[in-house]
Amino acid sequence: MHAIVCIKQVPDTTDVKVNPETGTLIREGVPSIVNPFDTYAIEEALRLREKFGGKVTVISMGPPQAKEALKEAIAMGADEAILLSDRAFAGSDTWATAYTLANAIRKIGDFDIILCGKQAIDGDTGQVGPGIARQLDIEQLTYVFKIQEIDFQAKRVRVERLLEEGREVVETRLPALLTVVKDINQPRYPTIMGIRRATRTEIPVWTAVDLPDAKPDLLGLKGSPTQVVRVFNPPPRSGQIVMIEGESPQEQAAKLADLLLKEKVI
Amino acid sequence: MDFTLSEEHLMVQKMVREFAEREIAPTVKENDRKHTFDRSILPKMAAQGILGICIPVRYGGAGMDYISLGLTCEELERVDTSARVIMSVHVGLNSLGLLQWGTEEQKQKYLVPQAMGQKIATYGLTEPAAGSDVLGIQSTARREGDHWILNGEKMWISLADVADHFLIFAWTDMEKKRVRDHTGMSAFIVERGWPGLETGTIHGKLGVRAGNTGFISMTDVPVPAENMLGLEGEGFRIAMSCLDNGRYTVAAGATGLIRACLEASVKYANERQTFGVPIGQHQLVQQMIANMVLKYETARLLYLRAGWLKNQGIRNTRETGLAKWFATQSSFESADDAVEIHGAYGYSDEYDVERYLRNSKGAVIYEGSKEIQQLMQAQYALGYRTDKPLRCELPAYDPEEWQREA
Ligand SMILES: Cc1cc2nc3c(=O)[nH]c(=O)nc-3n(C[C@H](O)[C@H](O)[C@H](O)COP(=O)(O)OP(=O)(O)OC[C@H]3O[C@@H](n4cnc5c(N)ncnc54)[C@H](O)[C@@H]3O)c2cc1C
Ligand SMILES: Cc1cc2nc3c(=O)[nH]c(=O)nc-3n(C[C@H](O)[C@H](O)[C@H](O)COP(=O)(O)OP(=O)(O)OC[C@H]3O[C@@H](n4cnc5c(N)ncnc54)[C@H](O)[C@@H]3O)c2cc1C
Numbered sequence: 226m227h228a229i230v231c232i233k234q235v236p237d238t239t240d241v242k243v244n245p246e247t248g249t250l251i252r253e254g255v256p257s258i259v260n261p262f263d264t265y266a267i268e269e270a271l272r273l274r275e276k277f278g279g280k281v282t283v284i285s286m287g288p289p290q291a292k293e294a295l296k297e298a299i300a301m302g303a304d305e306a307i308l309l310s311d312r313a314f315a316g317s318d319t320w321a322t323a324y325t326l327a328n329a330i331r332k333i334g335d336f337d338i339i340l341c342g343k344q345a346i347d348g349d350t351g352q353v354g355p356g357i358a359r360q361l362d363i364e365q366l367t368y369v370f371k372i373q374e375i376d377f378q379a380k381r382v383r384v385e386r387l388l389e390e391g392r393e394v395v396e397t398r399l400p401a402l403l404t405v406v407k408d409i410n411q412p413r414y415p416t417i418m419g420i421r422r423a424t425r426t427e428i429p430v431w432t433a434v435d436l437p438d439a440k441p442d443l444l445g446l447k448g449s450p451t452q453v454v455r456v457f458n459p460p461p462r463s464g465q466i467v468m469i470e471g472e473s474p475q476e477q478a479a480k481l482a483d484l485l486l487k488e489k490v491i
Numbered sequence: 492m493d494f495t496l497s498e499e500h501l502m503v504q505k506m507v508r509e510f511a512e513r514e515i516a517p518t519v520k521e522n523d524r525k526h527t528f529d530r531s532i533l534p535k536m537a538a539q540g541i542l543g544i545c546i547p548v549r550y551g552g553a554g555m556d557y558i559s560l561g562l563t564c565e566e567l568e569r570v571d572t573s574a575r576v577i578m579s580v581h582v583g584l585n586s587l588g589l590l591q592w593g594t595e596e597q598k599q600k601y602l603v604p605q606a607m608g609q610k611i612a613t614y615g616l617t618e619p620a621a622g623s624d625v626l627g628i629q630s631t632a633r634r635e636g637d638h639w640i641l642n643g644e645k646m647w648i649s650l651a652d653v654a655d656h657f658l659i660f661a662w663t664d665m666e667k668k669r670v671r672d673h674t675g676m677s678a679f680i681v682e683r684g685w686p687g688l689e690t691g692t693i694h695g696k697l698g699v700r701a702g703n704t705g706f707i708s709m710t711d712v713p714v715p716a717e718n719m720l721g722l723e724g725e726g727f728r729i730a731m732s733c734l735d736n737g738r739y740t741v742a743a744g745a746t747g748l749i750r751a752c753l754e755a756s757v758k759y760a761n762e763r764q765t766f767g768v769p770i771g772q773h774q775l776v777q778q779m780i781a782n783m784v785l786k787y788e789t790a791r792l793l794y795l796r797a798g799w800l801k802n803q804g805i806r807n808t809r810e811t812g813l814a815k816w817f818a819t820q821s822s823f824e825s826a827d828d829a830v831e832i833h834g835a836y837g838y839s840d841e842y843d844v845e846r847y848l849r850n851s852k853g854a855v856i857y858e859g860s861k862e863i864q865q866l867m868q869a870q871y872a873l874g875y876r877t878d879k880p881l882r883c884e885l886p887a888y889d890p891e892e893w894q895r896e897a
Contacts, residue, residue, distance in 0.1 A: 300502060414510050417540030417553035420502040421894065 226279030226377050227336045228270035230303070231326055231357065232263040234287050234294035235347045243456045259294045262342025264301075265405045268412040269372070270340050271302045277377060280304045282333060286314055286325055292428050299423040300415030307333070311432035316446030319348070323356025324448060328439040329431060330361060337377050339402040343368055351404070358402035366395060367404045375399075496558070503544075503555060504562045510539060511570035519571045522701035523846055526694070528653060529701070532574065537608020541578070546586055547893045550598055551606035554894040557801035561743035561794050568744035569751045572850035573702030575744035579858070580649045581605065583740035584614035585658050588733040589680075591885045592721045601656055601680055613654040614737070615645035615707050616730050622647070623863050625730060626671045630661035630709065632679065639663070639679060639719065641687075641712040647857070651690045651705030657681045658733070659709070660726050667724075676726035680718045687712040698849035725882070732881060735808050738815035738858050739797050745818035745854050746790040748847055752822070752829035753783040755844055759833055770832070779828040786821035793817055804887025808878050809871050816864030819854040826851045 236255035244251050259267075270281045283298040285291045286309040295306035309329055317325060330339065339361075341354035351367075358365035370387035373394065383396040387406050415423070433444060442448060469484070471477035485491045496504070514535055522529050536542050545560040546552025560582060568575035589602040604610040621627035630643025641661055645651070659679045662668040667675020681688065687710040692703060721729050757780060760771035770776050793814035800807035826848035830837035837844045855861050870876035 296498075296502070300506075414513075414539060415502065415506050416538065417503060417506070417544055417555060417559075420499060420506065421554060423502065424497075424499045 226273060226277040226338075228273055228279070228281050228338050228340060229330055229333065229336045230263070230266050230270045230281060230283045230298070230340045231353070232267065232283055232285050232294055232298060233260045233342075233345045233348075233353075234258070234285060234291040235260045235345055245456060257290065257293065259297050260342050260345045260347075262344060262346070262405065262407060264412040265407055265409050266340035266342050266403075267298050267301055267303060268410045269403075269405055270338075271413070272410065273338070273372075273375070274302075274304075279337075282307065282336075284309065284326065284329055284333075286310070286317070286322060286329075289430070292430075295428050296423040296426070297415060299426055300419035301413055302415075302419055306426070306428045308428055308430045309432075309436075310430050312445075313433040313441065314445050316449060317444070318449035318451040319350050319352035319356055320450055321444060321446075321448040323353050323360055324443055325436070325439060326353070327357045327360030328436045330357065331438065332431075332436060337380075337400050338375075338382070339363075339400070341402065341404045343404045343406050354402055354404040361402070364397040364401040365404075366397060366401055369403045369405045370408055372403075372409075496562075499555065500558055500562055503559045504566060506539065507541065507563045507566040508569075510535075510541075511567055511574065515567075515571045515574050519573075519701055520840065520843070520846070522573075524700075524840065526696075526700045528573070528703040530653065533577070533608065533611060533653075536574075536577070542581060542608035542611075543586070543606025544582065545888075546582075546590060546602065546606035547895070549895055549897055550590065551603035552893075553606075554890075556798075556888040556890070556893075557739070558795065558798040561739060561798040564740045564743035565747035565750070565791075565794075567747065569747035569754075571701060572744065572748065572853075573699050575740065575747070576649050576699060576702045577611075579737050579740040579744070580613040580654070581611055583737040584733045585612035585656065587736040587885065588614075588658060588678075588720065588729060591732060592678075592725075592729050592883050594717075596717065597680065597720065605656065610655040611650060611653055612656040612658070613648055613650040614733060615648050615651075615657050615659045617645065617647045619644055619646045623860060625660075625727065626673055626676075628660065628662070628676075630659070631665065631668070632661040632663050632677060632714070634663075634716075635713075637716045638713040639677075639716060641679065641681065641709045641714055643709050645707040645709075647693070648690075648705055648707055649699075650703050651707050652692045653703050655683050657683070657688075657707060658720065659707070660730050663723055663726070673727035674724040676730075677723050678720040678726040678729045679714050680720055681709075681712065681714055685712050685714070696853075698846075698851070698853050700849075721883070728881060731808075732885070734858055735811050736801075736885065738811050739794065739801070739807075741854050741858050742790065742794040742797065742811065742814035742818040745815075745822040745851070746787065746794055748822040748851055749783060749787040749790055749818070749825045752825040752844065752847055753780070753787055755842070755847075756780055756783065756829045756832045759836075759842075763834070776832055779832055783825045783828065786817075786825055790814065790818035790821055801885060802888040804884065806878050806880075806884070809867070812859065812864050812867050815858065816861055816868070819851070820861050823848070823851040823855050 234257045237258045242251045281303045282305045283303045284307045344351035355365050366384050368386045369384045371385040374383045380399040386393045469477050469480050540553035543552035544555050548554040564575050564578050586605045605612045618628045632639040632641045659681050663677040664675030689708045692705040763770045797807050797811040797814045829844040836842050
């Protein structure tokens with residue numbers, strides 16, 4: 226079994242600041258962490274390896290400091306890590322990010338499953354995982370809450386997806402790309418033995434030259450069809466508070482129901 | 492000179508911080524209220540490698556350095572003093588003593604399972620009638636064939652009711668006991684379950700209520716001769732050298748407690764309003780905060796220097812003692828100020844600071860009370876005291892050697 230996990234290094238805050246002039250994220254001075262959703266993806270891959278044997282490879286595209294994120298994955302137990310880092314990749318939108326990652330995965334070659342987080346806590350689009358699956362022309366199962374069954378011989382996987390209205394059980398063939406939600410597992414901490422291994426592991430860095438099949442004009446800013454026109458903070462929500470008075474809770478509830486009906490909320 | 496922590500140190504620090512926040516913080520208040528020691532933390536610490544953090548890999552440890560041990564203690568005690576106490580007795584006072592003084596057979600038999608966290612260890616020096624006055628202990632061991640027969644009572648022993656292995660100090664030469672000649676004392680590795688050994692828990696403690704503290708009573712406990720640690724008559728020196736390592740963990744831990752006081756105080760000072768402003772705006776509150784910053788940074792430098800000396804293999808009794816004295820007394824003062832800053836809420840167990848205050852006091856007393864630390868520092872300064880080389884020194888940290896598999 227070979228699982229590839231895509232992880233992104235993100236600023237350690239849910240309150241991401243955006244440079245209003247360029248529309249890009251301000252990363253300076255903010256400590257970085259592994260995108261929390263990706264830690265669930267790493268954990269799920271490690272659990273598959275514990276069950277079926279094989280190997281877990283983590284990849285990330287980002288600046289040289291994203292090595293820290295990969296080292297953390299190794300400290301948790303991942304076998305190998307690759308960093309995609311090159312000025313030519315800078316400014317990628319979700320399409321170019323997915324394109325670059327897909328090219329790297331093709332170069333890695335044999336894999337049975339790809340795991341991603343459901344979304345990155347900074348970019349928040351949730352597009353990169355599905356984008357990679359499309360680029361590689363494999364099946365995608367998003368918002369996976371549970372892998373119910375997986376059979377690497379028969380190349381089948383059945384998962385439970387966590388949707389807004391409920392759960393959905395779907396099955397498909399392998400290899401497939403899964404994006405996982407946080408309820409899927411409880412990620413382990415790195416162990417001290419893992420930390421020792423991580424700090425001694427040289428992480429290979431692939432640049433554009435290492436991806437000869439990737440077309441240069443499809444990489445980075447040049448390869449990004451999305452144009453950020455404007456970035457702004459939406460005005461804060463406003464409203465007024467109404468206290469519903471009444472003799473008894475029953476009466477208050479009845480008044481509340483009337484109000485909600487009047488406002489066509491229910 | 493280089494004040495930067497390595498990548499490895501930073502990763503260890505981060506891991507232990509997250510571990511303590513996730514595994515210990517949620518239950519600490521409840522365990523403290525109920526006076527319960529939660530054993531389930533031990534296998535979790537073992538799985539992380541924490542219980543053998545600075546023990547060489549070939550002895551079952553994680554192969555990190557002494558600085559990593561200090562950082563771990565700081566992070567643990569920032570969340571719970573009782574969790575740090577585990578490190579002090581299991582790693583500091585016992586396992587490092589075995590590493591320093593043990594024979595290869597003793598290391599294989601006792602250090603390996605301890606470093607892996609399969610067995611828990613503690614240190615029994617103090618007795619009902621003797622703490623600071625180590626030569627005043629009454630426990631004895633007499634030789635009978637290939638055994639030593641141990642008798643006596645140990646008191647105030649951390650993890651007494653939890654540990655599997657005990658490092659016990661007793662007089663083996665009764666004439667020297669009478670004239671208080673320390674070369675009549677010896678050290679023994681004793682296992683739970685041996686006939687005549689009983690343990691119990693002390694109730695009604697001011698602090699570390701989520702930890703276990705107790706007594707060990709020994710009535711004709713037969714200890715195989717090969718379980719003597721070091722040579723006959725070396726017990727006192729071993730006891731003191733173990734304290735060099737125990738005090739280091741206490742100093743680092745107390746530093747973490749100061750940080751906890753500082754963090755809690757800063758948060759509260761920004762939230763609580765009096766006279767129309769957050770209390771952090773009042774200069775007298777600022778003074779208490781500033782003092783905590785000073786104490787935290789100073790304590791940290793002192794313990795890290797001691798850790799660095801250990802890594803270099805340089806004797807550090809003086810530096811470690813200074814760090815222990817300063818950090819523990821400062822943690823007590825900082826906890827006192829933290830309660831003050833929290834006002835009446837600080838006086839309630841709704842907030843954590845009252846627990847910090849109760850927990851901080853123990854470390855001022857144990858492993859050499861602040862009076863004993865002051866005597867030692869004065870004696871060094873006055874030239875009354877120097878450290879003589881030991882037959883076995885704590886080995887300097889060598890990453891290659893520590894991480895060798897066999
Ligand atoms: C309209 C738009 C314009 C942008 N323009 C710029 C720009 O000009 N400059 C710039 O720096 N950024 C830009 N970005 C940000 C950049 O595109 C995203 O950070 C990146 O593509 C990932 O998207 P996301 O953060 O939404 O991740 P998501 O799609 O939410 O991530 C889902 C999952 O995909 C995987 N993943 C995502 N990113 C990576 C990665 N880098 N390596 C490995 N795995 C990954 C992870 O498993 C993650 O959990 C732009 C984003 C958008 C939406
Ligand atoms: C929570 C806790 C955990 C402990 N865990 C352990 C353990 O795991 N193993 C272990 O062996 N022990 C342990 N101890 C015991 C601890 O080390 C002793 O309590 C400590 O050494 C002090 O000894 P004592 O209590 O007998 O006080 P005493 O020695 O009786 O001292 C009483 C007071 O007199 C002062 N004093 C004593 N001698 C002098 C002097 N010459 N000059 C000036 N002042 C002096 C002391 O500073 C103190 O203020 C623990 C104690 C506590 C509270």
